[in-house]
Amino acid sequence: MEWAMSLLLNHPKFLKKARDEIDKQVGQERFLEESDLPKLPYLNNIINETLRLYPAAPVVMHESSKDCNVGGFHVPSNTMLVMNIWAMQRDPNVWLEPLKFNPERFEGIENENVNGFKYIPFGSGRRRCPGEGLATRMIGLTLGSLIQCFQWKRAGEEMVDMTEGSGLTLPRTNPLVARVNRAQGQGSKTVK
Numbered sequence: 001m002e003w004a005m006s007l008l009l010n011h012p013k014f015l016k017k018a019r020d021e022i023d024k025q026v027g028q029e030r031f032l033e034e035s036d037l038p039k040l041p042y043l044n045n046i047i048n049e050t051l052r053l054y055p056a057a058p059v060v061m062h063e064s065s066k067d068c069n070v071g072g073f074h075v076p077s078n079t080m081l082v083m084n085i086w087a088m089q090r091d092p093n094v095w096l097e098p099l100k101f102n103p104e105r106f107e108g109i110e111n112e113n114v115n116g117f118k119y120i121p122f123g124s125g126r127r128r129c130p131g132e133g134l135a136t137r138m139i140g141l142t143l144g145s146l147i148q149c150f151q152w153k154r155a156g157e158e159m160v161d162m163t164e165g166s167g168l169t170l171p172r173t174n175p176l177v178a179r180v181n182r183a184q185g186q187g188s189k190t191v192k
């Protein structure tokens with residue numbers, strides 16, 4: 001959530017597109033609901049692109065149960081394998097302009113498995129994250145509501161700092177600080 005909002009503050013044209021989509025599909029007369037999410041593919045693209053650049057679980061570990069061959073490498077049984085999802089999802093061999101935040105790269109493939117194993121923020125196979133459905137719905141509902149109800153701006157002229165901290169869940173080094181106005185345009189506040 002914090003990474004998504006940081007990216008949107010640094011790329012206001014994508015924030016505007018998400019807001020326009022919500023205004024068109026949901027409007028301002030009622031709050032966005034979970035059942036609206038299938039009508040908001042652009043919001044979904046923003047979430048996908050955020051999880052590509054800033055996967056909540058950047059590194060996943062598995063142990064091989066038997067001897068196998070991976071990409072020409074022999075892997076003996078009982079070997080601890082560390083998958084660097086963060087690096088795979090920024091790999092210039094499989095992603096065009098990998099470091100660029102571009103939600104539109106997911107356009108048209110919103111509900112498909114993205115091309116093999118190049119995009120696996122929730123892992124893959126038998127141990128794939130069982131919380132994926134809950135997570136994507138909750139992020140969609142929360143991020144969508146924040147966009148619907150408030151106008152967001154950077155706290156100052158400078159870009160939001162995107163330095164990554166260390167940890168199992170890819171935290172930001174500095175907490176996000178932003179300026180927010182009510183969607184109807186009354187009052188403004190700086191929030192953390």
Ligand code: HEM
Binds near residue numbers: 051061121123124126
């Ligand atoms: C954006 C949110 C989330 C992301 C990016 C995420 C990502 C992941 C990843 C990469 C794995 C490892 C998959 C593998 O080993 O191949 C995992 C495992 C797991 N996740 Fe999530 N997760 C998220 C939210 C959740 C939520 C909300 C729940 C529960 C309500 C959850 C429960 C689990 C559990 C129980 C496992 C272990 C599965 C197993 O080893 O069989 N996750 N998650």
